[in-house]
Amino acid sequence: MKALASLFATVGRSTLAMCAAIGQVAIFCSITLSHVIRPPFYIREFLSALLTIGYFSLPVVGLTTLFTGGALALQIYSGGSRFNAEAVVPQIIAIGIVRELGPVLTGLMVAGRVSASIAAEVGTMKVTEQIDALVTLSVNPMKYLAVPRVLAATVALPMLAAVGNVIGIMGGYLVGVARLDFSAAVYLRNSWNFLEAADIYSGLVKAAVFGFIVALMGCYHGMSSDRGASGVGRATTNAVVSSSILILASNYLLTELFF
Amino acid sequence: MIELRDVRKAFGKNNVLRGVDVKVARGESLVIIGGSGTGKSVMLKCVLGLVRPDSGTILLDGKDIRLAKGDEYLARFGMLFQNAALFDSLNVWQNVAFRLLRGPSKRPKRKAREIALEKLRRVGLGPETADLYPSELSGGMRKRVGLARAIATEPEIIFFDEPTTGLDPIMAGVINDLIREIVKEMGATAITITHDMASVRAIADMVAMLHAGVIKWIGPVREMDTAPDPFLRQFIEGNAEGPIKALR
Numbered sequence: 334m335k336a337l338a339s340l341f342a343t344v345g346r347s348t349l350a351m352c353a354a355i356g357q358v359a360i361f362c363s364i365t366l367s368h369v370i371r372p373p374f375y376i377r378e379f380l381s382a383l384l385t386i387g388y389f390s391l392p393v394v395g396l397t398t399l400f401t402g403g404a405l406a407l408q409i410y411s412g413g414s415r416f417n418a419e420a421v422v423p424q425i426i427a428i429g430i431v432r433e434l435g436p437v438l439t440g441l442m443v444a445g446r447v448s449a450s451i452a453a454e455v456g457t458m459k460v461t462e463q464i465d466a467l468v469t470l471s472v473n474p475m476k477y478l479a480v481p482r483v484l485a486a487t488v489a490l491p492m493l494a495a496v497g498n499v500i501g502i503m504g505g506y507l508v509g510v511a512r513l514d515f516s517a518a519v520y521l522r523n524s525w526n527f528l529e530a531a532d533i534y535s536g537l538v539k540a541a542v543f544g545f546i547v548a549l550m551g552c553y554h555g556m557s558s559d560r561g562a563s564g565v566g567r568a569t570t571n572a573v574v575s576s577s578i579l580i581l582a583s584n585y586l587l588t589e590l591f592f
Numbered sequence: 593m594i595e596l597r598d599v600r601k602a603f604g605k606n607n608v609l610r611g612v613d614v615k616v617a618r619g620e621s622l623v624i625i626g627g628s629g630t631g632k633s634v635m636l637k638c639v640l641g642l643v644r645p646d647s648g649t650i651l652l653d654g655k656d657i658r659l660a661k662g663d664e665y666l667a668r669f670g671m672l673f674q675n676a677a678l679f680d681s682l683n684v685w686q687n688v689a690f691r692l693l694r695g696p697s698k699r700p701k702r703k704a705r706e707i708a709l710e711k712l713r714r715v716g717l718g719p720e721t722a723d724l725y726p727s728e729l730s731g732g733m734r735k736r737v738g739l740a741r742a743i744a745t746e747p748e749i750i751f752f753d754e755p756t757t758g759l760d761p762i763m764a765g766v767i768n769d770l771i772r773e774i775v776k777e778m779g780a781t782a783i784t785i786t787h788d789m790a791s792v793r794a795i796a797d798m799v800a801m802l803h804a805g806v807i808k809w810i811g812p813v814r815e816m817d818t819a820p821d822p823f824l825r826q827f828i829e830g831n832a833e834g835p836i837k838a839l840r
Binding site: 458463469 | 637640641663666669670671673674675678690691694741
């Protein structure tokens, strides 16, 4: 009986903690959005965040999608050959990368790189009283720290995903032409002709949502960081884990929406 | 000028402030002493609006600070944080001129840099430090830059949170003297919180002893050494035995 009560207490505590966390994230999100439309705007911080989140993530996104495109070409060829459909490799790679893998891989890689770095930076600012210092210097930390990063990530991710899409398709193209004996011209024509505008748009919209999630989670966990190095470490881990899960969950919901 | 009336604040079950009453006159330098965790920093944060008291009133020039406009209110304050709280991503002069580069006090970049260099000179730092980053500074230099940032817009009220913590005695003496000189020459009202009795003697006009969330003793610094209050005596003499229980 006691063990049962303890089990219910544990489940209850976890449920309440989860509800509290969802509520806190929702409040944080609404405060961030309310500051997006109200001046002052910190353009320099936005551009700096755009450079860090967007430009400096290009290598990691490029390499990830390049290798994924290549591996996908081999897998689809191998699977397709079982029912004599090897020729669909360019089309399946194009649609798979543009609608799904490009934005999701970009989101996950940026979650690992950027969400962690935002949480660590903002968390360190919190524990070293730099956020309190911002307030005493008449600067709203949400406006100065959260808004530029969230906006920059929302703008940067679709651009990164677009670049990732092209590189991913080129990864498939390189393997298709060099290893699977596809004709270069036919491969490119099949990839391009098969894609519709909606495939591209839906992928880019997903990427924008993932960008918003990545930066929001980084800022939220950074600003909620506990004192000390372990507090910042926990904030960083939580930022990466929560943004990755939210990216995958929202990916399913968005896919249902665009289906 | 600043008055706290029965200010109370609890974090969960921890009652940090249990009814603080204190008054600071214009141009006066009040030093608040007390052990770690007695609520000194929370008290300053309540005045700055960083922490909202559970009850009680804080008045600035006789007006309740809850009615004050955030930016205009905060523009009257400067603060030197315990570890200086310099922004790592900005260099020294940009830290000092932070308020001069944005918001209502915004000036052209060149003018803001000029003012920052002047404030750095005032705290004993040459122009060669202006383009360094906080990670390249020693503890004493960080405090000086924090002090320069606190006085950059010549605020009416300056708060110092443990200004000599982590400094060697000579550097602590230099920072104490600087604080005293700057507060005097600006005619600013100052509230300092510290454990360092050398700081108290160098900086204070008035001293208040905070213990267990209430002011146990308040009076002019010259009366501090002769005051009979047992809490104050134990603190300034650094005795392990006395009414303040210390964990061993």
